[in-house]
Amino acid sequence: DVKVTQSSRYLVKRTGEKVFLECVQDMDHENMFWYRQDPGLGLRLIYFSYDVKMKEKGDIPEGYSVSREKKERFSLILESASTNQTSMYLCASSRRGMRREAFFGQGTRLTVV
Amino acid sequence: TQLLEQSPQFLSIQEGENLTVYCNSSSVFSSLQWYRQEPGEGPVLLVTVVTGGEVKKLKRLTFQFGDARKDSSLHITAAQPGDTGLYLCAGVKNSNYQLIWGAGTKLIIKP
Numbered sequence: 399d400v401k402v403t404q405s406s407r408y409l410v411k412r413t414g415e416k417v418f419l420e421c422v423q424d425m426d427h428e429n430m431f432w433y434r435q436d437p438g439l440g441l442r443l444i445y446f447s448y449d450v451k452m453k454e455k456g457d458i459p460e461g462y463s464v465s466r467e468k469k470e471r472f473s474l475i476l477e478s479a480s481t482n483q484t485s486m487y488l489c490a491s492s493r494r495g496m497r498r499e500a501f502f503g504q505g506t507r508l509t510v511v
Numbered sequence: 512t513q514l515l516e517q518s519p520q521f522l523s524i525q526e527g528e529n530l531t532v533y534c535n536s537s538s539v540f541s542s543l544q545w546y547r548q549e550p551g552e553g554p555v556l557l558v559t560v561v562t563g564g565e566v567k568k569l570k571r572l573t574f575q576f577g578d579a580r581k582d583s584s585l586h587i588t589a590a591q592p593g594d595t596g597l598y599l600c601a602g603v604k605n606s607n608y609q610l611i612w613g614a615g616t617k618l619i620i621k622p
Contacts, residue, residue: 402553431609440614441599456609488553492610496541497561498603500610502553
């Protein structure tokens, strides 16, 4: 069974903390993505990576960075967490090509207090 | 800029009724995908449509891709409480790696 696994389902962090969200996929997919999902705003792309060590900014990269040292792992880093980063974070992976179907992790509900 | 407009945003109906969700754009897509997301979980792919005019059926769900590959619809026949969820459409453009997402339709089926 194919899988995208996010390291935590729920996280509570304090303002100013550095936060790491980890994502691992076992499908040998080239593309990996980090989204945040907020009510009424849909899925918003933070960063994506189309190859190891490659990264591209999405629509809302401010306050975030990413790391992809291995093909199967894509990490999202909140350099200094703020309350407006409280959200549901979703990691996804896909193959290259025309279909590019996304497989998602279970999500991490992050609360910054 | 929202390139994919989904409608309605919210729909609450009784079990057994039929419904249609729409996903519209002024852009052409090489393919279009539909996902369902349950509360607290990530979206799960339901179907991909690729050819203009294509119709795909998944039990009581019927997906259609417009002839011009700019729009798509999802029709559910005899809705059941298990169909409750957030339905998302996503378009693929050849020009980049990303998916273009609609904002979603929140569907509630009441027993």
